[in-house]
Amino acid sequence: MIRFEQVGKVYPDGTTAVDELSFEVAEGELVTLVGPSGCGKTTTMMMVNRLIEPSSGRILVDGEDISGVDPVKLRRRIGYVIQQVGLFPHRTVLDNTATVPALVGWKRARARERAAELLDLVGLDPKTYGSRYPAQLSGGQRQRVGVARALAADPPVLLMDEPFGAVDPVVRERLQNEFLSLQATVRKTVLMVTHDIEEAVRMGDRIAVYGAGRIEQFDTPGAVLGAPATPYVARFVGADRGLKRLSVTTIEPEDLEEPPVARLDEPAGRAAARLGGAGARWAVVLNGEGDLHGWVAADALRIAGEHGTVGELARRMDAWVPVGAPLKQAFSEMLQHDAGWVAVLDGSRFLGVLTPAKLHEALRRSVDADARGVARDEVPFDSVADA
């Protein structure tokens, strides 16, 4: 847990970088600090590992006032990832990753074993990359080593300053997603600085939107996008905040429609009759376990008649997303496959389909939920129809 209590920083030349900052990052939470250049984000972050000392107020890490903690010991409990990564150029990737464990006195073999584990965790095969030097890696791979190194001694707290800033947008999005799934397992207390509102929204459990040296709003991404606290925040998040909201609203089982279903081994004629009765033009095809196999057109079933099974006529279904994925992913799948709906799966089990109408409904409900400060499933459907 990281807690700021009325923290201020005035540099010797009189610049007030931050003023009266009070906020908390809960254990296992990822908070993003976002705002324009020079608003005090980096100053805020560097006060946590005492690379910068506050002028007033105090900062607690795990309940302890850090002004009384030896900075070197403090930094060993706090992983630090920066944009320029800062790898040692003459040390191998494995040795770079093992730096902190070695510093805190682990035996060399254990430190290297741990480093290999961590490289694996961030998606770099230690056999291939462990013996390389930083110059022999791509920008994205170097960033991954930076993350692995920060995690190597298993610190409870992680500070990340524009950690994915130095790579192109495609690699950046991949690194962000990889880090989010990593965070779902390691559950560190993370403070991340970014100037990119998209990144802040995608990564943060909560976001602190900075104005000049002050937090203008500290809330969940949904609330910041749905109900900006000040005109400044509204301008900062942008006029397309409704679109950004697609990235932070997840697909829930109650958003789904249940389309007609046919079984893989079902005779075509029987499925055709059932679909015809229901006036359906297509059905989702499942296997005996309820896993998604594909889809089948009612016309194809009718033409086949008594010959053949659903399985023989089924087509592959490319447009699918996992439950819990952001609505944006579903929308993107629909566009990419020119599909009017996407299948939603839990593992391989089919849960239902998301249609454009349902997607719109889910978005409306999340806006209403934020406006009322309640959970999304507490918002009745009526409010959608009325809206």
Ligand SMILES: Nc1ncnc2c1ncn2[C@@H]1O[C@H](COP(=O)(O)OP(=O)(O)OP(=O)(O)O)[C@@H](O)[C@H]1O
């Ligand atoms: N050592 C220093 N001496 C004087 N002023 C400083 C010093 N370091 C930073 N500042 C000033 O403090 C303010 C906050 O800087 P800080 O680096 O925290 O901003 P930031 O939000 O991280 O910006 P960026 O996104 O550009 O990195 C700025 O006005 C900056 O010029």
